[in-house]
Amino acid sequence: MSSTVDSVDGGVADVPEYPMTRAAGCPFDPPPELREKQRQAPLARVALWDGSTPWLVTRHAEQRKLLADPRVSADPTNPGYPSPAPVSSAERTSGSPLSFILMDDPEHARLRRMVTGPFSVKRVEALRPKVQRIVDEAIEAMLAGPNPVDLVESFALPVPSLVICELLGVPYSDHDFFQSNSRVIVNRNSSQEDRSAATGRLTEYLDGLVGDKLVDRGEDLLSDLAERVEAGELPRDEAARMGVLLLIAGHETTANMIALGTLALLEHPDQLEALRETDDPELVSSAVEELLRYLHITHNGRRRVALDDIDIAGETIRAGEGLIVANDIGNRDPEVFDDPDGLDIRRGNRRHMAFGFGVHQCLGQPLARLELQVVYGTLYRRVPTLRLAVDPEEIPFKHDGSVYGVYELPVTW
Template sequence: MTETLPEFPGVRAASCPFDPPPALRALQKGAPLSRVRLRDGGTAWLVTAYAEQKELLSHPQVSSDITRPGYPLPAQTPKRPDSPVSFILMDDPEHHRLRRMVQGSFTVRRVEGMRPAVQRIVDDLVDGLLAGPKPVDLVEAFALPVPSLVICELLGVPYADHAFFQENSQVIVKRNVTPEERAAAGGRLTDYLDGLVADKLARPRDDLLSKVAARVTAGELSRQEAARMGVLLLVAGHETTANMIALGTLALLQHPGQLALLRAGDDPALVAGAVEELLRYLNITHRGRHRVALADIEIAGRTIRAGDGLIMANDLGNRDPEVFPDPDTLDLRCDARRHVAFGFGVHQCLGQPLARMELQVTYATLHRRIPTLALATDLDRIPFKHDGQVYGVYELPVTW
């Protein structure tokens, strides 16, 4: 009976906003896989153990295709193959065909070449913080502008339009909106990117969107496909990193001993390790990776049937005590590089080198230049994004 199954996603404890929902942690202690009830009344396998998540995320009979029967749709998500995020909701070979068109812009070498420009962006924004009033909302004044400016520069999108694309991006990733509202926001962004693609076709420049437009000229993409790819890159390129900047800053402010380690160290390896640990500990992608089985799969003593939905709970995988000792403790000195915050397998996050670099520059610069940064309100008054597909905070009042 589905009504006896625990519901996914669960509810976080108000006193522990950085931790996964207690009910899901209880499931993890019981078994690596558990059946859960979804909010639309369907059921799926919740995969809570790190090893089983990695095995299934790389399994040839596990699909990312949202149109397949049994795919566990997030609440109120329309099953539309023309969704603006269809690039990441496809299987190979089509997924690989589209991904390879842009992956060259996200190599570690290319991203490292952007580091000086990102440093200038961060320094300019910190200058603005120090010259302005306080307290200030760090989300609006810093966490959101950093990745928005970076992705605009990379793609060739006018930053002057940031209010438009940020507003519509937030509708797409918010959980408690209707399918019609989400589709309308996606349509507005697709139309916007279509206009930019048309401009790049007429006047190519040295940016990623011009490279995508060149694929249209070569007959490898339709203009609509190019626009949808642009939406994916624009939304994913700023929304996730912005939330991670703010949430990571809040976590550090709540762990002063760990923040002191970051402030005291000027070793790039220490900063890079701190970013990996924050990614492991926080997990802004807190609704898991959704998949569907294409064939019967035997794993961990259970049988997943063809057509069964799967949810890889990366926040639980990153708190697996079999892999990460004392997993509920934030420890910037531990080796957290094996985390699954960016997923695993062929669908792992395309932009992870860029996100890592932005976070390294952001955390190190912000706390070095404003060493007395402090929360300007109580933790229980911070509005967390419990209603979003991406976890974070709506506001972060800080002072110094």
């Protein structure tokens, strides 16, 4: 759909609505209209739910430039920020309930540094045996249970939830509670009231856990944050919000990548066979990078706003104008990736932006990569006859979410 709005120069133009709709039968590909916008120009106007018309950035080069530009802000309290959904006046005043992910430097950098250590490549790599054990046990439990089974509930969701719970110091026994509230927060169709209520419940829950760690420390990230609270370096409510951010990001995105990546491989049997038959960790790593590029599950665009005028690609982005960096189509840019719409686990091109770019790129990417390497390198070898238990047309996709994936994935073996 498109709407008629006043253009920047005072004329009238048809501006497409964003987010756009994927083509029927093409669940892994960006919407055709988004592809056409990329073909036409690196920047274009789109219309949002509130009638605003921010810039849509579609090409890889311009996306990297803008995400690395200090004149571009991630703070949703700035006028002109292209919010994906209505926010309450309290949220707009106080900023994101998800802590530093939507802050600018220097406060963003200060808070981020407090949790960087556990996500360093070296410390994450030390977790590989533990993640391997979690994956092996989840596969054994799945094989011992009913057949067919929903891979989302039996495997894709428990694995990253167990990993992030252990890292943070969150009881996995509470997984039904935090997973159900997370689903409300990431669902684009959730009402403002429901989303705020779910965020409040999770924040209260994490605040209670931080309080427990103030009394009884453990070897986990929440204990590290509690120590900073006790030292006066961090307010307790901010520690709780940081916990919410890490808990949601730590299981939602990876769980969706596990399930959607499995479906993509099942739909590309030659690629699945190559991955199933290899014992080369480099090929497994390459497959992870390619699936991250090909699927790019964050398909609601990275939202930003210009703090100053920016000249780029023959356009001037004015101060106060919103930006939507559509990394899903950026990862299909033919100027960067040969045959961008093909899935090739041997591609070896790691220039994708599934984790963003610049100072706000994903903090947890080393952990996500490790988990996916272990999963993709184990599941299909342990269950070589894994296949869909339903027709592909019956699989429900998360077209209504800010994180793309499938609601369920019935499989058999």
